[in-house]
Amino acid sequence: MERKLSSKKYIPFTYKMMIPYLILVLLTDVLVGYIAYTMLVESRTEMAETNVRTALKQTRNNIEYQTDEIKRMTNSLFLNTNFQNALQFRGDPLENMLKMRDDIVPYMKAPLQLYGNKLRLALFTVNETMLEITGDDMSTPIGRSDYYVLSDQVIENTEWFKSIVANNQDSLWLQADTDRELGNISYFRKLVSSKAAPAIIGYIRVTARIDELFGNFDTFPIEQGIELRLLDRATGMTLYEQGVAAEDTKQDAYLIISEDIPVSSYVIEARVPHSYLNKDASRMRKVISTVCSISFLVMAIIGFLVARISGKKIKRIVYLVRSFQEGNFYKRIGFPGNDEFVYIANSFNQMATSIQELIRNVYVQGIQKKQAELDVLQAQISPHFLYNTLSTIGSLANLGEVEKVTQMVQGLSKFYRLTLNDGHVYISLENELEQVRMYLEIQRVKYADAFEVYYDVDPEILQVPIIKLILQPFVENIFKHAWFGETIAIRITGKRLGDRIELKVIDNGIGMRPETLQNMRSSAYQPGSYGLRNVEERIKLRYGSDFGIQIGSYFGAGTTVQIILPVENAEIREVMGE
DSSP states (O other): HHHHHHHEEEEEEEHHHHHHHHHHHHHHHHHHHHHHHHHHHHHHHHHHHHHHHHHHHHHHHHHHHHHHHHHHHHHHHHOOOHHHHEEEEEOHHHHHHHHIIOOOOOOHHHHHSSSSSEEEEEEESTTTOOBBBOOOOOSSSSSSOEEEEGGGGGGSHHHHHHHHHHHTTTTTTEETTTTHHEEEEEEEEEEEOOOSSEEEEEEEEEEEHHHHHHHTTSSSSGGTEEEEEEETTTEEEEEEEOOOOTTOOOOOGGEEEEEEETTTTEEEEEEEHHHTTTHHHHHHHHHHHHHHHHHHHHHHHHHHHHHHHHHHHHHHHHHHHHHHTTTOOOOOOOOSSSHHHHHHHHHHHHHHHHHHHHHHHHHHHHHHHHHHHHHHHHHHHHHHHHHHHHHHHHHHTTTOOHHHHHHHHHHHHHHHHHGGGOOEEEEEEEHHHHHHHHHHHHHHHHHHHOEEEEEEEEETTTEEEEESSSSSSHHHHHIIEEEEEEEOOEEEEEEETTTEEEEEEEEOOOOOOOHHHHHHOOOEETTTTEEEHHHHHHHHHHHHTTTTEEEETTTEEEEEEEEESOOOOOOHHHHOOO
16 A cells, blocks of 8 residues: 555656646636637637738739839830830821831830730820721720720710810820720820920820739639729719629628729729628637637647657757767767657757868868969969060060050059069059059050040048959950940949948940850850959958849940949958958
């Protein structure tokens, strides 16, 4: 009897911890069940109302975005001088046809191809000599994007156009002709000549389907009684309606939510039946009752399992931590299942792996940095540039151009003195710009002043230390790849942006196609120069991944190279003492 009594009194520590745990679970279940039961209907109603309001705002934002896109589409035509001149051109039929083909149709087709939804873009011109283009029948539903070029006589006798003229209106949304029957809406604006004496040269009408402006209706369960409308507050008319309420439903059985939209006096209105807001009340009560009933039993089982296995797992984790303290990062630990202990074990394993990789990466990075510096030193003494310069000097000497020979020799000497920089990695921005100037002076003799260079650098950043040979490779690429005409202009800028500096090399050369720019980024070396990737890797090795180079180029318009560097960092402060 004494044995049994003593065995009953003994309770392990983990099981002792289960007593307050189970009491807490029981009290929590009772409290949560009571609160959930009393607040169920209100919380469900608020949630459903919030969902509808959020969906309504999303719809409003979608309409605003779509209408803004349509306005920008008309702006592109309104502000296009080529398009205006073409509308006012009066010539023979062949000339008019060519104008239509080259200066009107392309500007009308381009925005239709970029816009995602189906539109009808109609141009009504006052130029009686202009050829007409008739698309799909406007009295039929919009099946595809289409464009029209018509005479203004087509609309001058319509009631909606007379109203616009009488009220001197412009840039407005309305439903004209068959828009109401087809569920469409149109944006109408005048086209005015930009010449000294402004005059109306035509009208633009963009017609869109209202359901496409609204976007996706999945967020509105129309089949459950929700009604969505587009109303004109000025006239009280319903322009569009989705979903139909039951005829025997009373008006006070709805929650009416409205959202103004930036289209004239239009407003979106959602009518939500209270039956929809409260539909899940009874089902949720049953769910909460079931959850509260089984919660205590489930949590008790979980607590027992945790108490049983946690001791062993914690002991293994402590052993692993002690191994890490001793510097042994090769040991790993694994637990079956999917719980917090598995996460902790995986985190320890990943930490050990990361430490090992970090040790290796520090070593590899050191090698990569040394290799990058060797590549730079090799690129600094560019045989191609040196040979060409010496060849030019020889030619000038044969021609007796002593002054130019002296100028080129002095420039070449200063160029390589600044390039070598006594073996130092960092150089002041002022000296880097001077090295670029020397390079350009040598090229100026070679190209006989056929290019212009402009500098726009803030004086306050001239003494900022940067790694050398940052600007010259991009200036060199301008002569090799960007020059396509008789002259070219180069602009070098620099300014401070907080704790960073921004340098730019800009040219008005031929620019690059997208595939050419991609090749530059993927190739570490290009014939005659070391490329973008080489310079960018040097920047990232020295300063980190937050700094580097961005290139913007448009074929036929030029190229801009942006270089972002820090004003200072730990390595700059350390190395500048070398």
